[in-house]
């Protein structure tokens with residue numbers, strides 16, 4: 001397989017990975033709904049180009065964190081499904097990463113949207 005074809009095939013696996021995240025992680029549907037809501041609010045409020053960039057980057061970061069979280073959870077479950085302190089900590093750390101980016105996203109959304117509303 002030449003390098004270009006190999007590169008194209010890797011995109012197919014990546015898209016498969018995104019589809020898997022929707023299958024295994026119910027939070028993905030929530031993130032999708034939140035992203036659609038943010039885009040609709042952006043359109044409604046006619047925010048600036050910079051504000052669009054910030055909100056779109058945050059949507060991308062949340063989705064990325066959730067995919068890594070799902071990957072780590074699956075890998076951890078592959079290692080052991082039995083009660084294990086370290087596995088528990090690894091999963092908590094991965095979930096913590098998602099919570100951090102979601103928290104900062106809400107904060108950024110408040111900073112961007114509130115001046116348009118009040």
Ligand SMILES: Nc1ncnc2c1ncn2[C@@H]1O[C@H](COP(=O)(O)OP(=O)(O)OP(=O)(O)O)[C@@H](O)[C@H]1O
Pocket residue numbers: 025027069073080081082083084085087088089091092094095
């Ligand atoms: N094998 C294990 N040993 C110890 N604790 C575990 C184990 N598996 C899960 N836990 C604990 O239960 C929590 C939830 O784990 P679970 O695999 O159900 O993830 P989840 O509920 O799908 O998480 P998320 O909402 O982040 O996707 C973990 O964060 C961890 O604290």
